[in-house]
Amino acid sequence: xxxxxxxxxxxxxxxxxxxxxxxxxxxxxxxxxxxxxxxxxxxxxxxxxxxxxxxxxxxxxxxxxxxxxxxxxxxxxxxxxxxxxxxxxxxxxxxxxxxxxxxxxxxxxxxxxxxxxxxxxxxxxxxxxxxxxxxxxxxxxxxxxxxxxxxxxxxxxxxxxxxxxxxxxxxxxxxxxxxxxxxxxxxxxxxxxxxxxxxxxxxxxxxxxxxxxxxxxxxxxxxxxxxxxxxxxxxxxxxxxxxxxxxxxxxxxxxxxxxxxxxxxxxxxxxxxxxxxxxxxxxxxxxxxxxxxxxxxxxxxxxxxxxxxxxxxxxxxxxxxxxxxxxxxxxxxxxxxxxxxxxxxxxxxxxxxxxxxxxxxxxxxxxxxxxxxxxxxxx
Amino acid sequence: xxxxxxxxxxxxxxxxxxxxxxxxxxxxxxxxxxxxxxxxxxxxxxxxxxxxxxxxxxxxxxxxxxxxxxxxxxxxxxxxxxxxxxxxxxxxxxxxxxxxxxxxxxxxxxxxxxxxxxxxxxxxxxxxxxxxxxxxxxxxxxxxxxxxxxxxxxxxxxxxxxxxxxxxxxxxxxxxxxxxxx
Numbered sequence: 001x002x003x004x005x006x007x008x009x010x011x012x013x014x015x016x017x018x019x020x021x022x023x024x025x026x027x028x029x030x031x032x033x034x035x036x037x038x039x040x041x042x043x044x045x046x047x048x049x050x051x052x053x054x055x056x057x058x059x060x061x062x063x064x065x066x067x068x069x070x071x072x073x074x075x076x077x078x079x080x081x082x083x084x085x086x087x088x089x090x091x092x093x094x095x096x097x098x099x100x101x102x103x104x105x106x107x108x109x110x111x112x113x114x115x116x117x118x119x120x121x122x123x124x125x126x127x128x129x130x131x132x133x134x135x136x137x138x139x140x141x142x143x144x145x146x147x148x149x150x151x152x153x154x155x156x157x158x159x160x161x162x163x164x165x166x167x168x169x170x171x172x173x174x175x176x177x178x179x180x181x182x183x184x185x186x187x188x189x190x191x192x193x194x195x196x197x198x199x200x201x202x203x204x205x206x207x208x209x210x211x212x213x214x215x216x217x218x219x220x221x222x223x224x225x226x227x228x229x230x231x232x233x234x235x236x237x238x239x240x241x242x243x244x245x246x247x248x249x250x251x252x253x254x255x256x257x258x259x260x261x262x263x264x265x266x267x268x269x270x271x272x273x274x275x276x277x278x279x280x281x282x283x284x285x286x287x288x289x290x291x292x293x294x295x296x297x298x299x300x301x302x303x304x305x306x307x308x309x310x311x312x313x314x315x316x317x318x319x320x321x322x323x324x325x326x327x328x329x330x331x332x333x334x335x336x337x338x339x340x341x342x343x344x345x346x347x348x349x350x351x352x353x354x355x356x357x358x359x360x361x362x363x364x365x366x367x368x369x370x371x372x373x374x375x376x377x378x379x
Numbered sequence: 380x381x382x383x384x385x386x387x388x389x390x391x392x393x394x395x396x397x398x399x400x401x402x403x404x405x406x407x408x409x410x411x412x413x414x415x416x417x418x419x420x421x422x423x424x425x426x427x428x429x430x431x432x433x434x435x436x437x438x439x440x441x442x443x444x445x446x447x448x449x450x451x452x453x454x455x456x457x458x459x460x461x462x463x464x465x466x467x468x469x470x471x472x473x474x475x476x477x478x479x480x481x482x483x484x485x486x487x488x489x490x491x492x493x494x495x496x497x498x499x500x501x502x503x504x505x506x507x508x509x510x511x512x513x514x515x516x517x518x519x520x521x522x523x524x525x526x527x528x529x530x531x532x533x534x535x536x537x538x539x540x541x542x543x544x545x546x547x548x549x550x551x552x553x554x555x556x557x558x559x560x561x
């Protein structure tokens with residue numbers, strides 16, 4: 001399954017940018033790929049504040065100086081809170097704007113993210129997760145699954161959450177995230193971790209496409225605050241509504257959007273699931289580790305399959321339920337103490353044993369640890 | 380064919396950049412590559428390591444528990460990674476500062492006096508390329524041509540004048556690697 005389908009990215013190949021030499025295979029870090037992909041998508045602005053392990057996103061953008069070429073704004077804000085509110089401002093004008101951070105910084109952004117969701121603002125937030133809680137560690141973790149998929153900020157809202165498992169997907173999901181955010185007028189999040197952010201792999205960057213013109217924004221986003229014109233009333237962007245009757249209607253509208261997203265945008269990848277005795281469910285870097293576990297297990301005659309959710313919200317409940325049928329058990333492997341396992345249990349509805357394997361606080365397990373967990377917990 | 384390699388040593392020895400050049404060289408040959416650095420407290424505490432995988436097939440995990448080849452450039456790295464070489468695998472170490480040499484007999488151990496050779500060359504920065512030369516002598520996983528191309532890709536243009544020196548260091552390393560004396 002193509003990670004970007006449905007809603008495959010549309011790029012304008014005719015644009016002749018300064019760096020127009022696409023299709024070349026490059027070697028770079030996941031964080032660098034995010035930066036390159038943002039420029040190539042035609043993003044209008046990036047606002048951030050440095051934090052390990054994602055500082056290369058802003059570093060790369062600063063080095064590439066897109067403001068000299070596409071006109072994209074790159075700004076180091078005074079704090080994470082400022083950065084997300086700059087995103088709120090840019091998105092209000094219909095601009096393609098983004099921010100990135102790592103776990104503690106993303107916690108700081110939650111108020112702003114909730115406001116973006118409440119005001120139906122399309123934007124992209126990247127979280128390259130590190131171990132927590134608190135300031136935690138700078139090592140890779142997936143302990144922000146709940147925060148990303150179950151709210152994070154206050155109120156009844158959802159982000160569209162994409163979980164890349166390679167540097168290529170880091171690049172691809174920038175465009176996909178923006179496209180989905182604009183399609184549904186809802187914030188999107190790339191939920192990566194220190195492994196995916198820091199490792200270098202081969203990547204083919206998407207072609208350049210131009211930034212949207214003011215005219216295009218006016219046409220496609222009539223809600224954007226670009227200045228009142230004589231033919232319409234002024235646009236107001238706010239998440240505040242004191243009349244609860246109106247606020248309930250707003251919530252109902254948001255929920256309708258979430259149901260449409262759930263219907264249309266679920267993405268996942270299946271590996272080796274046909275004929276497997278046991279199913280692993282893992283996302284991001286942990287899914288890569290589990291791929292190696294499949295190889296190790298096969299050498300011992302154990303048949304393992306892997307289902308990798310690509311969208312963590314909307315979550316592939318039905319696909320997991322279907323794939324788990326006839327298996328002897330499910331192992332959910334995560335870099336946390338057991339978060340996605342709750343959704344996997346909901347998906348299979350107690351029809352078979354579901355066990356968890358996780359390492360905490362920034363420790364990344366090796367593929368044989370996952371195999372040992374399967375033997376211990378399921379066999 | 381897949382090569383799973385760990386390179387470990389002190390920060391400043393060029394561990395990460397040696398891995399990067401190896402990865403770029405693999406890229407030049409159309410191989411699949413991953414380069415996964417330890418970017419955490421190890422890096423800040425003075426030791427550094429990087430996992431490099433070169434393969435003809437799609438690479439699954441960038442994080443490994445055992446390696447085909449371990450290149451260890453100080454005693455702490457030797458202590459940490461000797462046990463993690465697969466049986467029949469290769470361990471390469473620089474004897475400088477090594478007080479407890481490797482003891483395993485089910486792996487091939489090689490020694491390269493890269494610190495000393497770099498000092499003779501009067502160029503401490505050639506150190507990591509000498510080690511790379513030693514690796515390529517034992518295990519020619521990429522051609523010299525690809526290494527030069529990889530150097531060009533990974534070094535900023537202003538440093539391209541240093542490529543002949545690096546090439547010389549790689550050849551020097553090829554001549555200098557020897558099996559460990561048991």
